[in-house]
Amino acid sequence: MPTEVALKPNLNLTPPVVLSPTLAADADVKRLRDAGKAVYHMGFGQAPFPAPARLIEAVQDHAHEKAYLPVAGLPELRNQVAQHQQRLLGTPAEDMDVLVAPGSKLIIYAVQMAVAGDLLLPTPSWVSYAPQATMLGQQVVPVSTQLSNAGIELPADQLDDAIVRARAAGKNPTKLLINYPSNPTGLTIPTDNLKAIAEVCIQHNICIISDEIYGRLTFDGDYRSISEFAPHHTVVTTGLSKHLSLGGWRLGVGTVPKAMTGLFDALSGIASETWSCVTAPIQIAAIDAYAGHDDIERTVSDSATIHKAVTRYLADELNALGIQCFTPQGGFYVWPDFRPLVDTLGEKTPNTSAELTKQLVNEVGIVALPGTAFGEAPDVLKLRLSVCDYDGAEALEYLRALDRPLEASDIQRFAPRVVGGVAGFKQLIETWQ
Template identity: 35%
Template sequence: MKKQPDIHLNLNVRGLPLSATLAINEISNDLIKQGQPVTKLGLGQSPFPVPQVVEEELKVNAHQKDYLPVAGLRELRGAVADYHHRTHGISTAPENILIGPGSKELMFILQLVYYGDLVIPTPSWVSYAPQAHIIGRHIHWLETDASNQWKVTPECIEELCHKDENKPRLVILNYPANPHGYTYTEKELKALAKKFRKYKVLVLSDEIYSELDYDGNHVSIAQFYPEGTIISSGLSKWCGAGGWRLGTFAFPNNMKWLLNAMATVASETFTSTSAPIQYAAVRAFIGGLEIERYLANSRRILHAIAKAIVSRLQNAGFDLVMPDGAFYIFPDFAPFKKKLNQRGITSSSKLCEVILKETGVAMLPGESFGRPKDELTVRIAFVDFDGARALTAAEQIPLDQTLGEEFAKQYGGGCISGVEKIIDWLNETQAE
């Protein structure tokens, strides 16, 4: 009998689980298929529909079938460059824009071509570290604190870099941030920019949630450190088009070499991003009255639901500050640790497992975002509501009016009821 060849798995991949956000979505969907009610607060998928003007553009361009340039459609690269200048005051050119099938893919290729340590705050999005692990990069976690809204400080950058000033490093900043929704002030960004410039750190500014800053006042660190910052964005969060898979990188003029290196890898991997979606994305980045109104109402809705959730958690005994944007809340169950430990709940993973089993509410453990296993933090993605219905209702209310508690209760869907289930479960646990 012919001997079968040995099949070996790359050691960097062996043992890595499915991405936590995608895994919880699949688990939730399987439970629903089995007839179990599930409140889906795990996967951070935008609840809002794609703006109608952008959807119509996709229909018009469904016939587009040619391979497009590796770096992206020229018109789209121009629209993205104009977008950054119009919205954030960042001067860039179409030649400095790279289009990819989702910003996640572009982040992976960046780590592949740039030889340097990956530096990320804890907590941070679930895929930054695994990508570095797959490629074989060294990962350095920046410790942050809930009392400072989990923000990176100039002091921790100084502590990291002063021992080896010339070491190449890639720092990822994400704001408003997944998993907690907090952002940076202009003053904080200026202070960080000084440290990054001092040590010539490469910064990937993941601004995928920038348009969902509740006040609409997002500031990019590229304004203060343009020569060392790459801005990451895309359609998934602010345009409700996660499944379309379109991401963008904006490079400074002095980093053409890095863009070109990434384009080379792209040419040998994904070739080019879907043509119809690139043509439709031009309309999204051009903006206009329809899209501005869509964004203004999206922000109002998310702000109202976040406020309703935070007030409930605060009243239940959580030490929690209102987020600044996006659709995430990152509470810590530490005030209830003693009773939870008595039930054998000593990790965030176990906490989420038990809550899903006993309440039907799906969340993600802080452990998935780089927090210690015994810390009882969880991420709530408050996206389980009918975004189209909420937008229609918000359209009837003048933009200068705040959407309040009643709106959140009426249109917040499973987000409000799911958090109330968690609080009820917690009260029962504490009473035992």
């Protein structure tokens, strides 16, 4: 038994900040697998594809580089990112500054820190946004959304209303955080809604943080950014973690409009007092990741093709079981709503999303995250399913050997645990009947 030390960490944050649920789910899976149990891992957003050979070589070739680099990132990388964003989204490179950081999560945190005031946050939202605001002593102002097969919408009148009411209640909403495509819903924001959100934010002088970490995984090439409609009000964050499956390399980037005078300097100041810089070999490899090489672009588009096939397969199968899922439009998540099914069944059905996730892991070995982790009320029976539990190298090889488009019947060949997960859902539902 270690000696207890009188010095205690600060546990006074409200609500308390605990281990991020996604990382906690990953720890659960390891524990169950170590105990020899069959697990269908739908809890953690870990993109499955191998690191591209070109990038591995670049890291290896530069492993000896050990000096601290400029705080905002290598000039060549920042320039390459600006060009990449201009090609992709049309944002003029000369209108933005680029910040490189060890993950886009830290850039989002730094922007939340640098822009004083409270956070307008759509429900549902990714797990880390609200805890970050809490850690900074800022309040979260919920913004309602509407989900459909057209996407996730933040009705402009409701956003406007949330801002006006929050101000009347003495809060100071200064930032809106949106995520395109969205984790947890797998949906994008329709373009006319992006335009309407931009107008409200410009009118109320709200800083938009647009988390586009899944942007390049928008299916069918339909990626649009709100920065197109509010170029001077939008900080876009992205990085290598999702479309290149390089989460552990910790490379995120943010584009900061020059029009937001002082923000880039404030972010650089925060970076200089905290992370200092991103690892040198990773930054050098990232120059290649943003340069538009054919092999890298092919990896990105093949990854998106596979994510589209597996997420839509899972959504279709769950819909067939009576669990409502909207058709995923990007990223690698499915956001099923069990209420339509449960309403027709008896007393054995769970009452909360936490109870549902517990039943799934205990009865059929499926690890999922409850809707509460994304800001939903406990009795909203929604789950976030991450659809990445397969061998990404095998999946890419399978796709590249095909001389026809990928079909639902192919999923069993390269993602048997996703298919097994569907059988697990079926089995659990039978126990409720």
